[in-house]
Amino acid sequence: MKAIIFLIAVTGLFIGCKKADITAPIQSQTFEINSTGSTTWKYFSFAKNDTITVSDPLGSSDWDLAFQRYRIKTNGGKSGNGMGSAANSYQKGQTGFDALSLVSDTATFVADDAINIAIQQGYATYVVNPKLYTWFTIELATQGTQIVPSDYIFIVKTGDGKYAKVWFKSYYSATNVSGYVTFQYKYQPDGSTRLE
Amino acid sequence: MKQFLFLFLLMFSGFVYSQGVIISGHVKLNDSTSVSGATIVIKGTTLGTTTDNNGFYYINKIKPGTYTLRISLLGYETQEKPVKILNGKNSADFLLRESDINLNEVVVTGTKSEKMLKNVPVLTQVISARQMLNLGITNVAGALQNMVPGLDVSQFGTRTSITMQGMDAKYVLFLVDGERIAGEVNGDIDYSMLNLENIDRIEVIKGASSSLYGSNAIGGVINIITKKITESFDGKFYSRYSKYNELYSGGGISLKKGIIGSRTSFNYSRTDGYDITPDSPHDWTQNPYSSFSINQKFEVTPSSRLSLTPYFGYYQFERGNVSARPAHDLYQDLNAGLKGQYYLGRNSIDFSYYRDRYNTFDVLDLLNNKKDWVSYDIIQTLRSQGNFSISDRNNLIVGLEYNYENLYSIRNEGGLKGEGEAVVYLQDDIRLGERWNIIAGVRASNHSEYGLNAAPKISVLYKQGFFNFRTSAGTGFRSPSLKELYMNFDHFGEWYIIGNTQLKPESSRYISGSVEYSRTWNNSSVTVYHNSLTDMITDRWLPDSVQLTRQYQNVASAAVYGIDFLSKQKILDGLWLTVGYSYVQSHDNQTGLQLYGTTKHSGNIAADYSFRKKDYSFTAQVYCKLMGEKFYEITTDGASRDRPNSSWRITISQEYKWLRISTGVDNVFNVIIPQNLDFISPGRRFFVGMNIDFGKIR
Numbered sequence: 054m055k056a057i058i059f060l061i062a063v064t065g066l067f068i069g070c071k072k073a074d075i076t077a078p079i080q081s082q083t084f085e086i087n088s089t090g091s092t093t094w095k096y097f098s099f100a101k102n103d104t105i106t107v108s109d110p111l112g113s114s115d116w117d118l119a120f121q122r123y124r125i126k127t128n129g130g131k132s133g134n135g136m137g138s139a140a141n142s143y144q145k146g147q148t149g150f151d152a153l154s155l156v157s158d159t160a161t162f163v164a165d166d167a168i169n170i171a172i173q174q175g176y177a178t179y180v181v182n183p184k185l186y187t188w189f190t191i192e193l194a195t196q197g198t199q200i201v202p203s204d205y206i207f208i209v210k211t212g213d214g215k216y217a218k219v220w221f222k223s224y225y226s227a228t229n230v231s232g233y234v235t236f237q238y239k240y241q242p243d244g245s246t247r248l249e
Numbered sequence: 250m251k252q253f254l255f256l257f258l259l260m261f262s263g264f265v266y267s268q269g270v271i272i273s274g275h276v277k278l279n280d281s282t283s284v285s286g287a288t289i290v291i292k293g294t295t296l297g298t299t300t301d302n303n304g305f306y307y308i309n310k311i312k313p314g315t316y317t318l319r320i321s322l323l324g325y326e327t328q329e330k331p332v333k334i335l336n337g338k339n340s341a342d343f344l345l346r347e348s349d350i351n352l353n354e355v356v357v358t359g360t361k362s363e364k365m366l367k368n369v370p371v372l373t374q375v376i377s378a379r380q381m382l383n384l385g386i387t388n389v390a391g392a393l394q395n396m397v398p399g400l401d402v403s404q405f406g407t408r409t410s411i412t413m414q415g416m417d418a419k420y421v422l423f424l425v426d427g428e429r430i431a432g433e434v435n436g437d438i439d440y441s442m443l444n445l446e447n448i449d450r451i452e453v454i455k456g457a458s459s460s461l462y463g464s465n466a467i468g469g470v471i472n473i474i475t476k477k478i479t480e481s482f483d484g485k486f487y488s489r490y491s492k493y494n495e496l497y498s499g500g501g502i503s504l505k506k507g508i509i510g511s512r513t514s515f516n517y518s519r520t521d522g523y524d525i526t527p528d529s530p531h532d533w534t535q536n537p538y539s540s541f542s543i544n545q546k547f548e549v550t551p552s553s554r555l556s557l558t559p560y561f562g563y564y565q566f567e568r569g570n571v572s573a574r575p576a577h578d579l580y581q582d583l584n585a586g587l588k589g590q591y592y593l594g595r596n597s598i599d600f601s602y603y604r605d606r607y608n609t610f611d612v613l614d615l616l617n618n619k620k621d622w623v624s625y626d627i628i629q630t631l632r633s634q635g636n637f638s639i640s641d642r643n644n645l646i647v648g649l650e651y652n653y654e655n656l657y658s659i660r661n662e663g664g665l666k667g668e669g670e671a672v673v674y675l676q677d678d679i680r681l682g683e684r685w686n687i688i689a690g691v692r693a694s695n696h697s698e699y700g701l702n703a704a705p706k707i708s709v710l711y712k713q714g715f716f717n718f719r720t721s722a723g724t725g726f727r728s729p730s731l732k733e734l735y736m737n738f739d740h741f742g743e744w745y746i747i748g749n750t751q752l753k754p755e756s757s758r759y760i761s762g763s764v765e766y767s768r769t770w771n772n773s774s775v776t777v778y779h780n781s782l783t784d785m786i787t788d789r790w791l792p793d794s795v796q797l798t799r800q801y802q803n804v805a806s807a808a809v810y811g812i813d814f815l816s817k818q819k820i821l822d823g824l825w826l827t828v829g830y831s832y833v834q835s836h837d838n839q840t841g842l843q844l845y846g847t848t849k850h851s852g853n854i855a856a857d858y859s860f861r862k863k864d865y866s867f868t869a870q871v872y873c874k875l876m877g878e879k880f881y882e883i884t885t886d887g888a889s890r891d892r893p894n895s896s897w898r899i900t901i902s903q904e905y906k907w908l909r910i911s912t913g914v915d916n917v918f919n920v921i922i923p924q925n926l927d928f929i930s931p932g933r934r935f936f937v938g939m940n941i942d943f944g945k946i947r
Contacts, residue, residue, distance in 0.1 A: 091739075091796070192529040192573070198740075201531050201573040227615040229576035 078249055079239050081150075083222075088120035089232030095120045099209075099217050099240035114212035122232050123200050123224060125185040128212035130164025132180055135212030138162040139184040142206045146220035149206060150237065156208050156216050156246035185209075188221040200224035200231065208248075209238075216241050218248045272332065272339040273307040276300045276320065284345050286944070287322040288479070292329075293592050295556040299480035310553060319355075320345070323379050327353035327365070349825055350772045350817060357427070358452040358472040359459050359708075360678060360688055361646055362636055370688045370710035371458045372719050372763050372776060374815070376451040378476075383857065383868050385900035385913045385938065387489055387497040387518070389451070390440040393471065395874060397453050398852060399813050399831030403879075403891075403926040407536055407568065407578070410437045414455050414778065415809040415833035415847045416468025420727060420757075424462075424472040429652070431628040432582060432607025433730070436465070439607070442564040442582050444516040444542045446487065446499040449476040455813065456778050457725030457759035458708055461648075461674050461690050467725040467757040467782065478510035478548045479503045484943030491915070491936035493535070495520040502943075510548040517541050522569065523931045525923045530571075534929050537569030554592045561585035567612070576611040579620065583608075595638035603630045624658035644678040646690075654731065662737040662748060669697045670728075686710040698734070699754055702726055717765040725757040733786055733801045744797035746788055753803055757782045773816035780809045807844060809835040820856075827855040843880045846926075848891075850877030868902045879927055891925040907945035911938040 082102050088095045096107040096116035107116050110128075114135040119126040128135030140160040144153050163184045169176045179186075185207060192199045207219045217240040226233035239248055272291075276284045283304025290297035291308065293316065300306045313334050318341055321327040326348035332341050352367035359371030366373060376396045386392045390409050394402040400413045411418050419436030422429070430438045455469040462470055488498035499516035522537035524530065546560040562584045570577035586603035605628045611621040634648040650672040657665040676690035686709070693703040706723025729752040736748040761778035785805035791798045811833035818826050830852040835844040843849075852875045859868040879891035900913035912935070919933040 192532045199531055199573045223573070223575070225574045225576070227575055227613060228621060229574055229611045229613060 079241055081237060081239050083235065083237045085226065085233055085235045086120050087232070088122055088234055089230065091122055091232075093121065094126070099211055099215075099238065100242065117211040117217070118209065118219075120234055123189055123234070124179055124181045125188065125234075126165055126180070127182045127185065127209060129210070130166055130182075132165035132182070133212065136210060136214035137182075137212050138164040138210045139182045140208045141184050141187060142208055142218065144206045146204045146206050146222065146237070150218070150220050151249075153206055153218055154247065154249045156248065160208055162208075162210060189224065211240075215244050216246055216248065270311040270313055270334060270336055270339070271307065271309045272311060272318075272334055272341060273305065274340050274342045276304045276306065276343045276345060278345055278347070284322065284325075286479075286481070287320055287325070287343075287345065288477075289318060289320050289343075292317040292319055293595060293597070294553045295550040295590070295592070296553050297480065301481070312553065321355070323377065324348070326351055327355065329353075348769070349819070350767075350769065352767055352772065354450075356452050357474070358424075358470055359454050360676065361427070361461050361634065361648070362644065362678070367717065367767065368686065368710070370686050370708035370719055371454055371721060372761075372765070372774065374453040374455075376453070378449055381445065381448070382909075382911075382940070383859075383870055383900065383902065384855075384872065385489075385870075385898065385902075385911055385936065387445060388441060389443040389445065389448070389473065392445075392451065393453070395853060395872065396829075398815055398829030399455070399811070399833060400453075401846075401848060401851060401876065401879070401927060403846060404534070404929045405926060406532065408434060408437060409440050410435070410846070411440075412846055413469045413471075414780070414811060414813070414831070415835040415844055416780070417844075417846060419730075420465060420468035420782075422462050422464075422466040422470045424470065426475055426588075427472060428586065428601075428603045428605070428630060429628050430607075431584075431605040431626040431654075432580070432609070433626075436730075439566070439580060439582070441518075441540055441566060442542060442580075443473060444499060444514060444544060444564075445497075446485065446501050446516055447475050447514040447544045449474045455776070456721065456761050456780060457704075457723045457757055458706065458721035458761060459723075461676060461692055461706075463652075463670075463672060463692055463694060463704070464726060464728040464754070467727055467755070467759070467780070475544070475546070476501065476503070476512060476514070478505060478512045478546065479944075480505050480510075482944055485940065486943070487938065487940040489911070489936055489938035492934045493521045493523050493931070495936075505548075508550050510550075512546045512548075513543070515541075515543045522571070524571075525921055525929070525931050531573045533571050534923075534931065536571060538566060539569075540564070540566040556590050558588040559586070560588075570614060575615045576613050576621070579610040579612050581608040581610075582606065597636045599632075599634040599636070601630070601632045604628070622657070622659070624656070624660075626657075627655040629653045642680040646674075646676040646678070648672075648674045650674070656731040656735075658732070658736075660738040661732065661735040663735065666731045666735050668728075668731060668734075671695045684712045696728060696754075698750075699728060702754060715767055717767060718763070719765070720760075720762045722760045723758075725759060727755045727757075727786075729754065729786055729801070736801070744799065746799045747801075749801045752786060752801060753784060755782060755784045755786055755803070770819035771817065773818075774814070776813045778810060778813075782807045782809075804839070806838040807836060808838065809833065809844065823858055823860045825857045827853075827857070829853045842883065845881055846879065848877045848879040848927075851875065864906045866904045868900075868904075870898075870900045872898045872900070876927060879925075881926075891927050892922055894920060894922055894925065894928050896920065896928065896930065904940075907942045909940040909942070911940070912936070913938075 096105050097118045098105045099117050107113050126132040127137030127139050129137030140162045165182045167178050167180050189200045192201050202221050209217045209219050217238050219236050219238040221236045223235040276287050285300050285302045287300045289306050296308050298306050298308050315333050317329050317331050319329045320343050325345045354366045355363050356366050356373045359369050359373050381392045390402045393400050403410050413421050423438050452472045457467050459470050483503040486500035490496050497518045501514035503512040519539040522533050522535045524533040542564040544562040549557045564582040566580040568578040584605040588601045591598045608625045609623040613619045630652050632650045637645045653669040655667045672694040674692040679687045688708045691705040704724045708721040711718040734748045734750050738746045759780045763776035765774040783806045784803040786801050787805045788799040789802050791800050814830045816828050835847050855872045857870050874896045876894050878893045881889040897917040898915050902911040915934045916930040921932050922928045
């Protein structure tokens, strides 16, 4: 009996080691997306670490995030047929990006829906991811209205149901043009909830 | 060529026939103390000097004839004395009187000619350098807000904005020595480029009573008069420090040798900034910045008839970045000009050319501080004005002017835009008896976009005992700015503001009346006015555009009327009380609402105490600014307004010989109102300042 337990333990240890070998730490990536167009959407794939062209956004599970100015969609709910949704980890990017190691069991994932936003003239209705609409705050100065990142780390469920942690860092290009969203992320391709 | 040579000879002819003629004299006070540093000019010539340490003056190379001598010195009453100058030696002595109310002060803004304050039919308020010094004020916008009833200053983000008599900055013409300033944003210029050390006085005229100035002079004209070149050496340095590492310092040097005079002034200021609205951490109340400016002026008087004044200035302002953007602002201004005056007996001809260029850049923090153009604005003015004395009682002014403006902005459609305007203006100044003075004028312009426009005006002064009655009526206009014509601004991709090349000028009709009571111990004035505006330009939503778009249109009209009161009263020897109050009623004819950013009630109270003992002088001032509720607009959350507020300041200055030390406290009662745009104080602040007058060191 003892031998069997020992064997299992050793095997377990072996498997554990093996597993650690396969799942080397996932790479942190930073991407700046040009979403300056106010009528078109730009589609992004974590697996490709790049923008992709999507002809039928509602029928494709290739894309994970879509950008239009500061508005962001995931591939789910009213935006797509994929398994996309997003949750707010409520951890701040500067201090917690590396430390956030796992998708929390209590994370509330929300799929895309229509939201009403007060704009200059009454209200506008956007179909976006409601959680991801909190990636920024608007500081209204009479001169130079600014989009200021909230610095929260978001957990994004991709079109094919995998996880990534995403920290949206800036809305401006190095040349100070608005509509360039820079985000840092770690994408877990193996489908697990591990984010390191 | 021969004519040219003749003209040249004519200019220098002053030398030829006036070598031996001299006028000299002594200037003293009632108690026989000699007065040094007083300025004496012979009117109608370029000749003048200042009194020496023993109160003596000496002017040579005069052509014999009948002249008027004018003597002036800050803090004393200006005097004019007619003298007959014969061949050989002549003399004229002066007895100066100290005066806190100098109605003999000479002003130029209202009539485009030199007139004593008490004789000018257009009511003019003067803020002197001395008043600004006693107030402990460091910038022009602050000085105006403190001294002019009905003039308010608000802070919109990084921009300082003024309103006067209920009209916003678009309708107030801001000038430096009569010249327009480049780089306005919504009518507001960059007030921080106006170097206080370079300012002799600020003349303020409310309303369109001086339409000789053309576009924008609907709500009033504010003209900054720079310091003159003094005859003897003058050097000044000042520095003021307060919380948040706020530093203002600067200085000026004035020299004259023979026919050439020079004046240099410079300014450096900086602050770490502060934020009283922590819920918007990227939008500070006072941004950190550092700023630098230098102004240089020369004066060449090759003869008693001709004076030439070339000048230039440079200014730079760099803002520290506290925003969420990877860029910060850099502003630059480079201006240069030439003014000339040629005297022909009792007549004279002025001519000038002026060019002002204002640049704005984005400095990109992530790209090694690379500078990216945002905009540049170039204003050029060429002007010639003849001043003709038809008789003792009738003076005629005829002016020709050409204005050209170039504006490049990344927010404008099609990059660089330009517009030009040719102008002729006429003004007749008639005195009837000793009591009446009438000034009638018209300004006609031909604009490259809007064609012909004429703006007539009339002002009348009637004197009765200690009372002066004035009335003015006139029309004014404001040409659409290049921004309003060509803007194409994408606001976040949510909505657009676009210009409109079909715009026509806004126009106004202004009428005012005032009564002034004037004694040596009291000077008070009450003014009532009515200003009505039509074809006002405002941005409105376009109904059927694919993208939400606002476009500038000539759709609004408004009426503004009110009453201004200003009084200066002597309480005891050395103690004066100044009270100002302004009531403005404004009305947008379409919405029925009060105009944006206006307040109905505003006022200020100041008590000044000073005494002098030999080389020592002491000045103390308690100052209070009162501001009524300010209205902005009706929003989805209700009306946005600024709370009524009062702000107190105490300044104490002591002067011994060449050194002046000032200490004071701003916002004595530590009032903090984060939601107000017109009250950006971070609370009580102490300040300490120092002024050195090198001219007095010996």
